[in-house]
Amino acid sequence: MTSLPELFALDTLITDDERDFRQAAREFADRQLRPHIAEWYESGAIPAREIAREFGKVGMLGMHLQGYGCAGATATAYGLVCHEIEAADAGLRSLMSVQGSLAMYAIYAYGSEEQKQQWLPAMARGEKLGCFGLTEPDFGSNPAGMRTRARRDGDDWILSGSKMWITNGTISDVAVVWARTEEGIRGFLVPQGTKGFMAWEMKHKLSMRASVTAELSFDDVRLPADALLPESKGLKSPLGCLTEARFGIIFGAMGAARECLDTAISYSQSREVFDKPLAGYQLTQAKLADCALEYGKGMLLALHLGRLKDAGRITSEQVSTGKLNNVREALQIARTCRTILGANGITLEYPVMRHASNLETVLTYEGTSEIHQLVVGQALTGENAFR
Numbered sequence: 001m002t003s004l005p006e007l008f009a010l011d012t013l014i015t016d017d018e019r020d021f022r023q024a025a026r027e028f029a030d031r032q033l034r035p036h037i038a039e040w041y042e043s044g045a046i047p048a049r050e051i052a053r054e055f056g057k058v059g060m061l062g063m064h065l066q067g068y069g070c071a072g073a074t075a076t077a078y079g080l081v082c083h084e085i086e087a088a089d090a091g092l093r094s095l096m097s098v099q100g101s102l103a104m105y106a107i108y109a110y111g112s113e114e115q116k117q118q119w120l121p122a123m124a125r126g127e128k129l130g131c132f133g134l135t136e137p138d139f140g141s142n143p144a145g146m147r148t149r150a151r152r153d154g155d156d157w158i159l160s161g162s163k164m165w166i167t168n169g170t171i172s173d174v175a176v177v178w179a180r181t182e183e184g185i186r187g188f189l190v191p192q193g194t195k196g197f198m199a200w201e202m203k204h205k206l207s208m209r210a211s212v213t214a215e216l217s218f219d220d221v222r223l224p225a226d227a228l229l230p231e232s233k234g235l236k237s238p239l240g241c242l243t244e245a246r247f248g249i250i251f252g253a254m255g256a257a258r259e260c261l262d263t264a265i266s267y268s269q270s271r272e273v274f275d276k277p278l279a280g281y282q283l284t285q286a287k288l289a290d291c292a293l294e295y296g297k298g299m300l301l302a303l304h305l306g307r308l309k310d311a312g313r314i315t316s317e318q319v320s321t322g323k324l325n326n327v328r329e330a331l332q333i334a335r336t337c338r339t340i341l342g343a344n345g346i347t348l349e350y351p352v353m354r355h356a357s358n359l360e361t362v363l364t365y366e367g368t369s370e371i372h373q374l375v376v377g378q379a380l381t382g383e384n385a386f387r
Contacts, residue, residue: 004258008296013303014076021063021077025084028058033088038348040210041089044203048095048171048212049129055096056126060085062100065108068120076306079251083302086252087259089351090358091211093252098167099123101245103130106176109240110187110231119174119189131172133163133190133216134238140165141371143178144235148218150179150188157228159188159196159221165365169214170199176229177218178238187232188223196221207361243316246366250305250322253362254298256355257330261291263350264337278340287336294329301325317379324372331359 005011011019032054040046055061063071064078078100086093104123107115107130122128139145148161159179169175175190175197190197196219201212229237265288268279278284305322308314334356338345346353363369374385 004261004292004295007292008300010296010299010303013300014080015074018074018077018080021073022080022084024058025060025081026087028054028060029084029088033085033092037089037092037210037351038354041091041354042209042348044205044209046091046095046210046212048168049126051092051095052099052126052129054126055099056124059124060096060100061126062104062108062120062124064100065104065120065124068108068116069124070104070120074306075247075309076303079248079302079306082248082252083255083258085255087255089210089354090252090256090362091208093248093255094167094208094211097245097248097252098132099126099130101248102132102241103168103172103174103176105244106132106187106229106232106238106241107189110229110237111189112226112230114226115189115229128173129168129171131166131168131175131214131216132238132241133166133169133175133177134242135163135165137162137164137215141368143238144185146178146180146185148177148179150181150186150223152182153222155225157188157223157225159190159218159223161218163216165202166199166214166216168212169216170201171212172199175199175216177216178232184234185232185238187229187237188227189229190218190221190223190227194221194223207357239316242366243319246319246323247305247309247314249362249366250319250326251302253323253327253330253359254295254302256359256362257291257295257298257333260334260337260352260355261288261295263352264288264291264340267341267344267350284340287340291333291336294333298326298329317375320367320372320375323367324369324376327359327363328369331356331363334359 059071063073066072107119134143136146150157150159173192177188177190198217199214201214268284269277271278338352378384
């Protein structure tokens with residue numbers, strides 16, 4: 001029998017170092033995550049700080065950044081790590097990528113040297129956690145409409161507003177918060193415990209249950225002048241962070257798809273229906289073949305975009321293309337694999353329904369499918385159809 005990577009000769013497209021990063025992530029997921037993920041998902045609670053420290057020990061937090069205790073890996077290696085962690089669970093990949101590609105990247109790209117030294121080494125070790133406050137209750141797809149504001153008061157800033165659907169929000173040591181100012185949209189670092197800053201965990205989720213999601217509130221929070229990320233200038237700054245995080249999703253979603261497909265193949269080989277294995281029926285093989293094709297095409301696209309990113313030539317439109325395709329196809333793969341497992345597919349004994357549920361969220365966070373369709377459409381036509 002041929003494995004999924006062998007079918008597309010995927011290993012011929014990655015370096016030995018990238019293969020080592022992937023293997024380390026796979027072993028980490030097998031050792032630290034998979035034995036507990038069903039319990040965490042069912043309870044809707046994870047030991048996030050402990051997991052973050054374990055991520056830090058193996059160098060996965062901010063691993064694509066240079067210096068400050070970060071691994072300085074290639075973008076492709078980072079993508080492959082996202083692939084392996086989301087194969088365990090998308091909520092756990094979100095913990096890792098919000099820390100590294102949103103909070104840490106914002107400080108890395110737009111912060112002062114003092115801010116970088118203060119936060120990045122400890123965040124790379126998983127000793128300090130960060131969150132990324134952009135989305136608001138009434139402004140998700142249109143972040144330019146944000147109502148959160150920061151005004152000057154002498155040398156200080158006064159921050160007021162709220163943010164919603166914030167991963168890691170209640171467990172973070174620092175929140176990267178985006179607010180409207182007289183100078184345009186700017187980023188601020190708000191340490192946990194600052195007077196007027198409150199965070200509540202959002203409960204009753206039916207997806208991404210192995211992830212901490214929060215609402216943040218800022219009631220005239222007074223911040224010193226050095227809380228401002230000095231290089232953050234306009235909406236392009238938080239959108240630049242989102243492009244970093246979306247890149248990881250391109251690989252991550254295919255990790256969830258791979259786990260579903262591997263599970264369905266194994267199940268079909270052992271499950272007997274009408275006195276022969278389910279895998280021996282044409283309809284089953286057709287489903288598996290179609291899913292394998294979409295997985296392989298998604299991985300080839302991911303690796304191609306990884307090489308473009310490593311060469312410094314990737315565009316935000318290309319990232320949108322990757323996220324749009326790979327999440328959409330991963331969700332369809334998960335749904336199809338669920339049908340192969342029948343009733344067993346809805347239990348936590350198997351990962352398929354959990355992945356399908358998570359992918360419903362991945363489909364709409366960090367840019368909905370419709371937003372990415374319009375990004376691609378604008379790139380093709382030159383016409384802005386957002387309004």
